[in-house]
Amino acid sequence: MGRQRKIRMLRKEGKLPKVQREKPTPRWVKILVIIFLIIFILGSASIVWGYAERNLVAKVGHESITIDQVNNQLDYYKNLYAQFKMTLSPQQEEQIRNNIIQNLIEQSLLVQYAKDHHLKIDETQYKKNLKEQIDQIIDQQKKNNGEKTFTDYVTGQYGSLDAYRERLEKLIADDVKRPLLSDAALNEKYKDITVTDEEVKKYFTSVKQVGAEHLLAKLGDNPTKSDIENAKKLAEEIMEEIKKKEKEDKNFNFATYAKNKAKEINDKNKGKEVLKYEPLGYFGKGEMVKEFEDACFDPSTKANDIIGPVKTQYGYHIIHILGKKTVSETYDQPEKVNVRMIQINFDTKDPKSKENAFTSARSISIQTKKGYNFIEAVKRFSQDETTKSKEGVTGFFSRDEKPEIFDAVIKLNKGDITDPILTGNAYVVAQLIDKQPEKKATLDDPDIYNKVKEELLNNKKEEIKKQFIEELKKTYHVRTTNPGRILANFFRNYIATPFDRFSN
Incomplete structure (x- = not known):
């Protein structure tokens, strides 16, 4: 009898203890462990991803737009305002920042298109722009440090001013080329634009500017459903009150009413700005948000009309149309x-x-x-x-x-x-x-005709540019969010925090 068989017999007779087999791990435990491992790996990866792109404002195709690029341009505008002893309000700063980001995105799209299609830049203009920028850098450095200090530094570090200029050229060449590459991409799209005499005449009589003032029932950032409903209700009630007052008083003054109403409502809300009156002056297309612009430029509206409420991202607007100016009127010479x-x-x-x-x-x-x-x-x-x-x-x-x-x-x-x-x-x-004396504009004046034609041409270019940019966004994916940071926040808020609470 073999050894193993003897052992089995002894266990069966009870003379040796039976072997206790380990119970298998339940399947649900294995699944839970796998889930937690996946969450840990994804969470860690998202944190690393978010950190790696912490300085990123936008990703456009294979190019990146950084916070530093945006801040450098923003500083230029701040310094410009400071020269006139002015400071940017938080709203102005945010608006300029958004414009800078949008312009950088558009330039990146156009530059990548130009490179991918091997478009040529204007070499003469490039050399001129390059020289001008190098001259500006050198003049500024001389001004900041003194000419002798600057000359000694350049001679010591680079040997000569020409060698320093060559160094600067290598550093800024790509930045100087970028706007010219953008121009090359756009010019390819502009080359077939035409403007006919009939188009000029029609454009000359079209509405170019609208004058308006408005009363806004404001919506803050990230408004709740209740906030939206309350703002809408307030605007609708005010509009009904205005209609009633217009019938009762032929001399009804919108500005006076709007100022008083804003004060009344804001005082009731302990000084919180719920209503805001603003005179807007005359503005053209593209200067206001789309919903507001569409309402003001609607052909059915005329001077002295009060329209609304019109909903935009800012709230509900009640708009008083002060007047409309045609293109011809904007070329009139006043007294x-x-x-x-x-x-x-x-x-x-x-x-x-x-x-x-x-x-x-x-x-x-x-x-x-x-x-x-x-x-x-x-x-x-x-x-x-x-x-x-x-x-x-x-x-x-x-x-x-x-x-x-x-x-x-x-x-x-x-x-x-x-x-x-x-x-x-x-x-x-x-x-x-x-x-x-006042002088009315007419297309019989060659100077006026050429200016109007040029303006119409520029409008067509702007429209083509908008369409082209939208097409490029589909070709070169544009991302203005940080997925890593979003995922990290998601795991922190919806996975880690609830799990910690559960554990405790």
Whole structure:
């Protein structure tokens, strides 16, 4: 009898203990372990992916647009505003940022198309642009560091200025080529555009701008269904109230009503801006969100109509159409005046300064009306250096440009002098030099005809560009989100956090 058989017999007789077999692992446990492994692997991968693309704003085909690229351009606009002692509001900054991203995406699409289709750039323009940018870099570095310091550094690091220029050329060549590659891609699409005489005539009489003001029942970011319903209800109630008031009062004033209504509703909400009134002036197509634009440019609307509510991403708008301007009207030359002026400035925060400025301006007005030479008065008293250097002459301007001065001189005769005119932070005394009457635009004027034709051509180009960009987005996939970060957030919010709560 073999050894194994003896052992089995002894176990059967109870003389040896039976072997305890391990129970098999339940199938559901195996499945659960596999699921957790998958979640762990995907979660880890998404975190790594999100981190790797942390500096990415958009992925366009095989090109990437980074936060640094956007911020560099945004800084340019901030510095530009700072030069005029202005700062960007958060809304303006966000709008500019979005425009920068959109422009970078469009340029990337066009550049990739141009490269894939082996389109040629304008080499003459490229060399000109390259030289200009290198010159600007060098001039700025000389200005920042001093010419001697700059020259010593360049000589020490590169041997000569020419060698440094060659180095800069290698660094910026691709960036200089990109806009020219974009132009090459667009020019290929533009080459077959034509503008006929009939198209020019039709366009000349079409609506180009709409003037409007509006009352907005606001929606914040990520509004709930309840927020949307409340804003809609408020706008509808206000619209009904406006219709009723228009019937009762022939002199109903939308702006006055809208301002008072906004204050009333906002006060009821403890100062929270639920309603907002805004005068928008005149605007053209492409300047407002689509729903708002479509409502304003609807051919059935006319001046003085009050329409709405119109829903956009910002809320529900009640819109007062102030007027519509045709293309021809935008080319009309308004009545203009040319004057000499003496400007006396004051501090708007100091009432005494304002009073002294008025006293000085009134004295100058009286003396010049009595015969004191106006040009001599300009040289002695005016505090506006721009006009002072030209003996006070402003050049021709319309009412839109300087309304207070225009209104004060328009009824005067040549040579007449005004009383003091309050303009912002200064009092002005003006002497009328000349007037230009209003001039209606006509296509019989070759200059007007060519400008209108060029404008229509540019409109066609813009429309073709929009269509082309949309086609390119289908060819070169555009992604403006970070999937890794989205997945990581998903796992954190919907997997890890609930699991931790369950465990605890």
